[in-house]
Amino acid sequence: MSSFDYNSSMIKAAFFDLDETLINAEHAHKAATEKAFAVFGYDYSEERKKSPNHISMGKRVYDNLKARRDGAGISEEQMPMDKLLDIREGYFLSFMKDEIVLLEGAREILEVMKRKHIITAIVSSGTKKYVELVMDIFKLRNDIHFIITGDDVERGKPDPECYLKAYDQALNELKDLHNQECIVFEDTESGITAGKKAGMRVVYIPTSTSVPPINYLPDYTIGSLLSFKTEVLI
Structure with a gap:
């Protein structure tokens, strides 16, 4: 597993995939x-x-x-x-x-993002109805600034459109935000590719069914959300 670069610029926005990253569905x-x-x-x-x-x-x-x-x-x-x-x-x-169940470490990492005033979004390939229902079931609305869903894009992952849309929306709250100050949490090769093509740092959380990435490699690989080192956050 790769280690975290504590000397790199700090994170100001966090974009989470949903399925097998925050929840198991x-x-x-x-x-x-x-x-x-x-x-x-x-x-x-x-x-x-x-x-x-x-x-x-x-x-x-x-x-x-x-x-x-x-x-x-x-x-x-x-x-x-x-x-x-x-x-x-x-x-x-x-x-x-x-x-569906909330994955280990999901609630904890969202609470950390909230305490540190990190702009936090769910960027999912699922439908808007699905993502909103998940937020209601697990009471996540107060932890999430906005969502980008499969309904909001013309091209799904591995195209970077979803993460570029998330970046544009985050700019509404933080005008000097740069792509490299955004971190993406993903469990699939298509998601990793989308995040890297958007110019962001990517955390890879492989599951038992994940196919190891080949063309675009993640910046960090962790076993679960509980393993994420929050020192990289502002």
């Missing part, structure tokens, strides 16, 4: 997608074997589902994307309260 995602595929007569557990896991990790729900559908050789006529999205979201939102 893996079971809800999988169950909702299985149910949605079943509506069209397909067994998701079998169809997902036809495409590698990394093609969808960290991406918007639309991009994720389309990659899985297309990778399984299922056509738009057989499984229209708009219907698939609507059906899946209905199942997913119904599963959320029982299936």
Whole structure:
């Protein structure tokens, strides 16, 4: 694991990915997608074997589902994307309260950011409805300045659009903010790539399903949010 550079400029804004970074929603995602595929007569557990896991990790729900559908050789006529999205979201939102958990260290690090007056945002590939529901379930609204979701961008991760939008919004509160004073917390290669392309420092928190980054490397790698050294903050 790489160490922290305590001599670098201090952090003034922190942008957190949501799934598998702040919360674990893996079971809800999988169950909702299985149910949605079943509506069209397909067994998701079998169809997902036809495409590698990394093609969808960290991406918007639309991009994720389309990659899985297309990778399984299922056509738009057989499984229209708009219907698939609507059906899946209905199942997913119904599963959320029982299936998602806040990850170890998440509440603690958000409290530290708040005490140190760090501009804090959730930058997620999920929908706005999903992210807002998560904040309500775990009572995070007082810890988060704003959110950027998959609904707010035209191009999902690994494109840097989401993090550049977060930077632009943070500038409204801190006019002299520089990209390198922003830190991104991510668990996927696509998220790391987006953060690095946006000119920000990236903390990588790998999970059991993470694919090690190749093209864009994180600045720091930690085992969990509890391992983050807050000395790099202002």
